[in-house]
Amino acid sequence: MQIDMPTRADIERLAAARDPLSISIYLPTSQVPAHDEENRLRARALFEQAIERVGELTDKRTLQALKDDLYTLLDDREFWDCCTSR
Known part of the structure; x- marks a missing residue:
């Protein structure tokens, strides 16, 4: 395990x-490749918590930019392959 x-x-x-x-x-x-979806679901839940907290501190435009960045990261295969170091 790395x-x-x-x-x-x-x-x-x-x-x-x-x-x-x-x-x-x-x-x-x-x-474990079979856990890929679990990894991303866990990340999505944490991203949503962060978005909620940031939403209390900023304007809608900045919040939308953060959402776009985080949700793009969820679909980034290269990022997840790096994180799980297969």
């Missing part, structure tokens, strides 16, 4: 971020 742990530099960069619309989403993923 786990991409954040480096010290990653943590420092995240800690220094001060944009009120910054979000970080962490989720476990399975390398």
Whole structure:
């Protein structure tokens, strides 16, 4: 099993971020191809939570851009193949 742990530099960069619309989403993923849909469903649920929270802080246009980016990521095979490191 491969786990991409954040480096010290990653943590420092995240800690220094001060944009009120910054979000970080962490989720476990399975390398088993049969679990691909489960990985994306788990991500979708976390994305929806983030979208709801950001929606309380921003305008509809910015929120829609975030939704578009996150939902595009759900369909990005290359991203998910990288995340599950097959």
